[in-house]
Amino acid sequence: MIGAKLIEGLVFTLTVGAGLFALYVLIGLFRLRKDQKGPIYKGGVGQWTWAAHRITGVGILAFLFGHIVDTFAVGFGPELYNETVELYKQWWFAPGEVLLIGATIYHAFNGVRIILFDFWPAMALKQKTFAYVQIVLTVVAFVPVAVIMLGNAWEHSPFS
Amino acid sequence: MDVKLKLLRFNPETDTEAHFEEYTVEAEPMDRLLDVLHKVKWYQDGTLAMRRSCAHAICGSDAMVINGENALACKVLVKDLAQPITVEPIRGLPVIKDFVVDMEPFFAGYKAVKPWLITDPHEHEPARERIQSPEERAVFDDTTKCILCAACTTSCPIFWSDEGYVGPAAIVNAHRFIFDSRDSGARERLEILSQADGAFKCRTAFNCTAACPRGIKVTKAIQEVKRAALFGTV
Numbered sequence: 316m317i318g319a320k321l322i323e324g325l326v327f328t329l330t331v332g333a334g335l336f337a338l339y340v341l342i343g344l345f346r347l348r349k350d351q352k353g354p355i356y357k358g359g360v361g362q363w364t365w366a367a368h369r370i371t372g373v374g375i376l377a378f379l380f381g382h383i384v385d386t387f388a389v390g391f392g393p394e395l396y397n398e399t400v401e402l403y404k405q406w407w408f409a410p411g412e413v414l415l416i417g418a419t420i421y422h423a424f425n426g427v428r429i430i431l432f433d434f435w436p437a438m439a440l441k442q443k444t445f446a447y448v449q450i451v452l453t454v455v456a457f458v459p460v461a462v463i464m465l466g467n468a469w470e471h472s473p474f475s
Numbered sequence: 476m477d478v479k480l481k482l483l484r485f486n487p488e489t490d491t492e493a494h495f496e497e498y499t500v501e502a503e504p505m506d507r508l509l510d511v512l513h514k515v516k517w518y519q520d521g522t523l524a525m526r527r528s529c530a531h532a533i534c535g536s537d538a539m540v541i542n543g544e545n546a547l548a549c550k551v552l553v554k555d556l557a558q559p560i561t562v563e564p565i566r567g568l569p570v571i572k573d574f575v576v577d578m579e580p581f582f583a584g585y586k587a588v589k590p591w592l593i594t595d596p597h598e599h600e601p602a603r604e605r606i607q608s609p610e611e612r613a614v615f616d617d618t619t620k621c622i623l624c625a626a627c628t629t630s631c632p633i634f635w636s637d638e639g640y641v642g643p644a645a646i647v648n649a650h651r652f653i654f655d656s657r658d659s660g661a662r663e664r665l666e667i668l669s670q671a672d673g674a675f676k677c678r679t680a681f682n683c684t685a686a687c688p689r690g691i692k693v694t695k696a697i698q699e700v701k702r703a704a705l706f707g708t709v
Contacts, residue, residue, distance in 0.1 A: 352483065356544070357542070362682050
C-alpha cells in the first residue's frame with residue numbers, strides 16, 4: 316500500500332530526525348559568542364545532568380511528532396496502522412527504542428529531582444548526592460529493560 | 476618554576492575571532508594567577524588587556540574562565556592549577572578586548588531587581604533605628620556577601636544563550652532584600668522575578684554555586700526566591 320509506505324517513511328524520518336535534533340541541541344547548548352571561543356565549560360555534575368535533561372527532553376518531544384503520525388494512520392483502518400507500526404518491531408529499530416526508553420527514564424527521575432529542589436530549597440546544599448542517587452536509579456531501572464529489549468531484538472535479527 | 480599559559484586573546488581592531496596565544500613565565504608555586512598575568516603584561520606583552528583593582532578578592536574585577544571554570548585570578552594559586560593554564564574572558568558578555576568584557580548586560584539585570592532598601596510609604600520615617608534580631612538577620616546573611624564579580628552569572632548555561640535573563644547574581648541580590656525584615660519591597664521584587672526573564676529561567680545546573688568566590692549558596696538562594704514567588708510568602 317502506497318499510503319502505508321508514505322506514512323512509514325514519514326515516521327522513520329521523524330524518529331531518526333528526533334535523534335539528530337537532540338544531538339544538534341547538545342551542540343547548541345554550549346555555543347558561545349563569536350568573540351569568545353574555547354573548550355566547553357568544565358562545570359560539575361549539575362551542568363551535565365542539566366544538559367542530558369534538555370537533550371532527552373527534546374529527543375522525546377521530537378519522537379512524539381513521529382508518534383502522532385503513526386497514530387494518525389489508525390484513522391485509515393487497522394491494516395494501514397498495523398503496517399506502519401511494523402517499523403517499530405524491526406530488529407534494527409530496537410537500539411533506537413532502547414534509547415527512547417532510557418531517555419524517558421532519565422528525564423522522569425531527573426525531573427522529579429529538579430521539582431524537589433523547587434519545594435525544598437535546602438536540598439540544593441546536597442545537590443551532588445541527589446544527582447548521583449538519580450543516576451543510580453536511572454541505571455537500575457534502565458539496564459534490565461535494555462537487556463530484555465536488546466535480547467529480543469537479537470533473537471529476531473539475522474545474526475543470531 | 477616555569478609556568479605555561481594559554482591565553483584567549485581578542486583584539487577587536489585586528490581580529491575577527493578570538494584565538495589562544497601561549498606564554499611561559501617564571502613564577503613561584505605560591506604566586507597567584509594574577510601575579511603571573513601581571514608578569515606577562517608588564518614584561519612580555521603590554522597589549523594584554525584585563526581588569527583588576529584590589530587584587531585581594533574583594534572588588535570582584537578579575538573574574539575569568541581559568542582552566543575551564545570561573546574564578547578570580549587573584550584568588551587561585553599557581554600550584555593548584557594544571558598546566559598549561561588556560562585563561563579566557565567570562566562568557567556570555569560581549570568581549571571588549573582580551574579579558575575585558577562589557578559588564579552592562581550584567582548590571583542591567585542587577586538594577587532590574589531594585590537592589591536597595593524599599594521602605595513602606597505608608598509608614599512614617601522611623602525616629603529610631605530599625606530593630607532586627609540575629610535570627611532575622613541570619614535568613615539572608617549568605618547573600619549579603621556578593622561582590623558582583625559576575626562569576627556566577629557568566630557560568631550559567633542559560634545566561635550564555637539568553638542575555639535577557641537577569642542571572643544568578645541579580646537574584647542573589649534580590650534575595651538579600653526580599654528576606655530582610657526591614658525591607659517592604661518583597662512583593663515588588665517577586666513580581667519582577669516571576670516574569671519570563673526572572674528566577675524561573677534557572678534550571679538548577681549549579682554552575683553558579685561552584686563558581687562563587689565568596690562561597691554563596693547561589694542556587695539555594697534562587698530556589699528560596701522561586702518558592703517565595705510561588706507561595707507569595709517570605
